[in-house]
Amino acid sequence: MTELNPIISYVSKKDRLVAGLMSGTSADGVDLAITQISGNGLDMKTKVLHYQFFPYAQKLKEEILGLSCSNNSALSMISPLNFYLGEIFAEAVISGCKSAQINVSKLDLIASHGQTVYHNPEGSKILGKNIPSTIQIGESSVIASKTGVMTVSDFRPADMAAGGQGAPLVPYADFILYRDLSRSRLSLNIGGISNITYIPAAASMSEVIAFDCGPGNMVIDYMAGKFSRGKKSIDEDGKRASSGKIQKDILKTLIKHPFIKKKPPKSTGREEFGEEFAGNILKRYKKAKPDDMMATVTAFTAEAIAGNIKSFIPALPHDIILGGGGAPAFILLNLLKEKIEGVKFLTSDDFGIPLKAKEALSFAILGNETVFGYPSNVPSATGASRNAVLGKITLP
Amino acid sequence: MTELNPIISYVSKKDRLVAGLMSGTSADGVDLAITQISGNGLDMKTKVLHYQFFPYAQKLKEEILGLSCSNNSALSMISPLNFYLGEIFAEAVISGCKSAQINVSKLDLIASHGQTVYHNPEGSKILGKNIPSTIQIGESSVIASKTGVMTVSDFRPADMAAGGQGAPLVPYADFILYRDLSRSRLSLNIGGISNITYIPAAASMSEVIAFDCGPGNMVIDYMAGKFSRGKKSIDEDGKRASSGKIQKDILKTLIKHPFIKKKPPKSTGREEFGEEFAGNILKRYKKAKPDDMMATVTAFTAEAIAGNIKSFIPALPHDIILGGGGAPAFILLNLLKEKIEGVKFLTSDDFGIPLKAKEALSFAILGNETVFGYPSNVPSATGASRNAVLGKITLP
Numbered sequence: 155m156t157e158l159n160p161i162i163s164y165v166s167k168k169d170r171l172v173a174g175l176m177s178g179t180s181a182d183g184v185d186l187a188i189t190q191i192s193g194n195g196l197d198m199k200t201k202v203l204h205y206q207f208f209p210y211a212q213k214l215k216e217e218i219l220g221l222s223c224s225n226n227s228a229l230s231m232i233s234p235l236n237f238y239l240g241e242i243f244a245e246a247v248i249s250g251c252k253s254a255q256i257n258v259s260k261l262d263l264i265a266s267h268g269q270t271v272y273h274n275p276e277g278s279k280i281l282g283k284n285i286p287s288t289i290q291i292g293e294s295s296v297i298a299s300k301t302g303v304m305t306v307s308d309f310r311p312a313d314m315a316a317g318g319q320g321a322p323l324v325p326y327a328d329f330i331l332y333r334d335l336s337r338s339r340l341s342l343n344i345g346g347i348s349n350i351t352y353i354p355a356a357a358s359m360s361e362v363i364a365f366d367c368g369p370g371n372m373v374i375d376y377m378a379g380k381f382s383r384g385k386k387s388i389d390e391d392g393k394r395a396s397s398g399k400i401q402k403d404i405l406k407t408l409i410k411h412p413f414i415k416k417k418p419p420k421s422t423g424r425e426e427f428g429e430e431f432a433g434n435i436l437k438r439y440k441k442a443k444p445d446d447m448m449a450t451v452t453a454f455t456a457e458a459i460a461g462n463i464k465s466f467i468p469a470l471p472h473d474i475i476l477g478g479g480g481a482p483a484f485i486l487l488n489l490l491k492e493k494i495e496g497v498k499f500l501t502s503d504d505f506g507i508p509l510k511a512k513e514a515l516s517f518a519i520l521g522n523e524t525v526f527g528y529p530s531n532v533p534s535a536t537g538a539s540r541n542a543v544l545g546k547i548t549l550p
Numbered sequence: 551m552t553e554l555n556p557i558i559s560y561v562s563k564k565d566r567l568v569a570g571l572m573s574g575t576s577a578d579g580v581d582l583a584i585t586q587i588s589g590n591g592l593d594m595k596t597k598v599l600h601y602q603f604f605p606y607a608q609k610l611k612e613e614i615l616g617l618s619c620s621n622n623s624a625l626s627m628i629s630p631l632n633f634y635l636g637e638i639f640a641e642a643v644i645s646g647c648k649s650a651q652i653n654v655s656k657l658d659l660i661a662s663h664g665q666t667v668y669h670n671p672e673g674s675k676i677l678g679k680n681i682p683s684t685i686q687i688g689e690s691s692v693i694a695s696k697t698g699v700m701t702v703s704d705f706r707p708a709d710m711a712a713g714g715q716g717a718p719l720v721p722y723a724d725f726i727l728y729r730d731l732s733r734s735r736l737s738l739n740i741g742g743i744s745n746i747t748y749i750p751a752a753a754s755m756s757e758v759i760a761f762d763c764g765p766g767n768m769v770i771d772y773m774a775g776k777f778s779r780g781k782k783s784i785d786e787d788g789k790r791a792s793s794g795k796i797q798k799d800i801l802k803t804l805i806k807h808p809f810i811k812k813k814p815p816k817s818t819g820r821e822e823f824g825e826e827f828a829g830n831i832l833k834r835y836k837k838a839k840p841d842d843m844m845a846t847v848t849a850f851t852a853e854a855i856a857g858n859i860k861s862f863i864p865a866l867p868h869d870i871i872l873g874g875g876g877a878p879a880f881i882l883l884n885l886l887k888e889k890i891e892g893v894k895f896l897t898s899d900d901f902g903i904p905l906k907a908k909e910a911l912s913f914a915i916l917g918n919e920t921v922f923g924y925p926s927n928v929p930s931a932t933g934a935s936r937n938a939v940l941g942k943i944t945l946p
Contacts, residue, residue: 159923161557161943213677221625229617229628229668234681240711241681272625281609285630285637287689294942295704299711308691312944315636315695527555527945546690546942547557548708549923 160304160549164262164525168192171203171256173247173303174518175266177239177292179346179424180375181218182387183209184243186250187514188261194526198330200519204254205511208246214238219429221271232271232291239269240296247301264305265521265545267513268292273310273423275319287311288320294548302550306521309544313531318538321421325351325364325532326523327516331505332475333357340463340471340497344370344479344486345513347422348459351535352467363467364535365418368411368458369427371480373451376432381444392485395452398445408435408454409461418466419537452482456489463494470497477502477512520544556700556945560658560921564588567599567652569643569699570914571662573635573688575742575820576771577614578783579605580639582646583910584657590922594726596915600650601907604642610634615825617667628667628687635665636692643697660701661917661941663909664688669706669819671715683707684716690944698946702917705940709927714934717817721747721760721928722919723912727901728871729753736859736867736893740766740875740882741909743818744855747931748863759863760931761814764807764854765823767876769847772828777840788881791848794841804831804850805857814862815933848878852885859890866893873898873908916940 164170170191177184188204210218217235243266251258268290277286294307310320328341328351341351348370352363371388378389389395413422432451439447463470474497476487491499502512523530529541560566566587573580584600606614613631639662647654664686673682690703706716724737724747737747744766748759767784774785785791809818828847835843859866870893872883887895898908919926925937 159557159561161555161923162561165555165558211677217677229685230670230674232625232628233668233670233683233685234674234676236685237681237683237707237710238676238679272629274626274629278626278630280630280634281607281613283634285633287629287633289625289629289632293683293707293711295707295938296711299708299938307942311633311689311691312695314633315689315692524945527557542691542695543945546703546944548942549920549939 170262172263172518174514176514177269185514187511189518191522202511205508206250236291237293240293243292244297244300261303264303265517266307267517298548298550305548306524306545308546312542312544313536316538316542318536319421322349324516325535326530327519337472339473341475343477346372366421367462368414372427373432374482392482394445394448398449400453401450404450414458460493473498475500566658568659568914570910572910573665581910583907585914587918598907601904602646632687633689636689639688640693640696657699660699661913662703663913694944694946701944702920702941704942708938708940709932712934712938714932715817718745720912721931722926723915733868735869737871739873742768762817763858764810768823769828770878788878790841790844794845796849797846800846810854856889869894871896
């Protein structure tokens with residue numbers, strides 16, 4: 155029966171078609187990157203064939219955020235939401251394949267990050283023991299069943315079990331995609347949270363430095379939603395931020411947030427920079443004009459990134475390569491250019507990777523390694539005590 | 551790198567060492583069956599090398615039951631408990647291997663059922679859609695990480711995704727272990743819940759009939775706990791039940807429970823026969839003497855099983871084979887012998903399978919199939935619309 159086993163046919167194939175699915179901390183939808191992958195480990199070659207974003211229905215977003223923020227998260231809510239999200243992810247793959255004119259049955263693998271609803275690397279006490287833990291939902295058995303495609307899911311727990319923070323995981327993909335013999339590079343990934351991966355020239359994996367800097371789009375998107383009374387969920391092209399004035403006193407206070415100055419390894423999420431954090435800013439500075447506030451939180455985001463680069467990266471890199479980013483990507487890039495001089499600024503597009511596809515591609519890369527039985531955490535980034543094969547394989 | 555992949559070395563091995571872990575609905579601990587397995591599918595041969603039960607600490611049991619019974623189940627409780635249970639399961643494997651004088655590194659696979667904390671095959675409404683779902687916890691990444699052994703977990707969601715109830719899953723193992731060319735057989739599995747698998751003589755898999763009958767040990771164990779004021783968790787050898795008198799009026803009422811008469815496919819759990827159900831019996835019949843009540847709920851359990859066999863199995867089998875059973879196994883067997891005549895009563899021991907190891911062995915069998923990419927649900931038992939490969943594979 156072994157010839158039927160999709161794992162064995164996967165590793166024996168030269169070219170594989172992998173759908174990477176990433177649903178970020180903002181809980182606004184799921185990114186799909188249909189990717190052609192050959193090889194594995196350092197020999198891996200990737201090409202994004204199709205990128206598409208599938209927004210969640212507003213009600214679904216509310217369900218997810220309600221689950222994470224409150225105590226109102228009984229098993230009877232979490233359990234069906236896990237299966238429901240599995241369906242949403244499967245439909246995204248099926249619909250994305252249709253747009254790309256790729257037959258779903260041609261996919262060799264789906265790699266799904268899942269929706270984080272809980273992430274606590276510091277740990278909480280249970281029966282007298284401190285237990286770090288994390289939960290990503292979006293049932294892989296539903297994805298594999300609905301699509302008929304082998305699915306890798308649940309990447310974070312294995313790194314945590316190896317003593318790591320379970321994040322960031324994109325650094326492995328950064329190393330595969332961007333390492334260079336003569337240039338040192340810094341990959342800046344902007345999702346809800348921003349994180350950076352520093353790869354010295356001619357580095358080995360263990361020399362990679364990576365960590366979360368603080369908020370990415372999270373605070374900016376929240377303000378955009380509030381100031382448009384829910385009509386918009388983003389500040390398109392950073393328009394409001396560009397026309398506002400940075401409020402230096404507010405900025406000065408925000409930048410004092412302990413996570414920004416905390417030494418890596420470190421990872422964060424909605425628990426620290428979500429609705430509660432952003433809502434408190436609004437409450438505290440209710441007299442600030444909306445556009446000024448947009449300018450200020452955008453500047454705060456840029457400053458948090460720049461500050462982390464300057465404080466915790468041993469030397470300025472030759473290149474800074476932006477990936478992800480959503481709506482405020484370019485205004486953030488411009489602010490960073492002002493703050494960090496003598497560096498070449500690039501985007502993932504310069505490497506043939508559509509800006510927004512970067513994170514979903516990263517999980518396609520991680521999923522590929524999992525099926526090969528190959529570790530893909532970066533212990534120097536997550537703080538894990540050893541390498542770990544990430545994720546769980548679900549067969550269709 | 552493919553030679554490192556434990557999946558590939560697993561399927562190419564002739565004999566494999568598989569640790570099956572089963573933690574039942576009673577949430578009282580975890581059963582371990584270290585099993586030697588050769589082949590897969592109908593060619594599979596199994597031998598239990600070591601069986602051991604690892605009871606949960608009382609506080610852990612309370613945490614788990616608290617999670618399932620109440621609304622008090624925030625993510626901040628579920629998430630660490632999932633990781634904590636992963637540690638408990640890993641420790642059970644490590645400790646069991648020590649007792650059996652087997653080096654943990656010799657294990658080829660751990661197959662862990664996990665602790666069910668939610669099971670709703672009927673489904674609940676989410677965003678206007680009816681979504682069946684189930685949750686088993688005991689993080690497989692922690693098990694694989696702590697033991698260094700490939701782990702299959704989370705067997706039920708795939709069957710549910712294929713339209714099934716996600717239960718019962720033991721029928722596949724029953725078919726592999728007990729099918730016979732000339733004798734029809736009924737495997738009776740008694741855990742917290744009781745379920746039966748009917749295998750006609752010379753049957754194919756699709757002719758198997760299997761379903762949950764109702765309570766197994768669940769109500770009996772609850773009463774044993776209450777009547778001993780928590781000093782005992784079981785009625786040892788059915789002593790109290792044997793010395794009590796069955797209260798016919800109470801029995802008559804209990805047996806009217808709609809699940810008992812419901813047509814299969816059907817599955818049940820603590821939601822229907824757990825603390826709430828048993829507690830209500832005690833409240834309603836508070837004048838009944840403890841031993842009489844023990845006799846009555848034991849008779850109720852036997853009657854529920856016998857009634858289901860008589861109503862929903864097309865013909866009485868040649869053999870009824872008991873597996874599992876815990877403390878009240880033999881008194882239940884004796885009661886059944888009175889109720890069902892003309893049948894040969896056997897136990898799994900007659901097939902070389904220690905009575906209590908039966909369920910854990912079953913999951914070792916299911917885990918073996920998963921790594922082979924081989925389906926192991928029985929659609930006629932679960933109501934699934936098709937075969938499904940069950941579970942998720944986590945690499946160490």
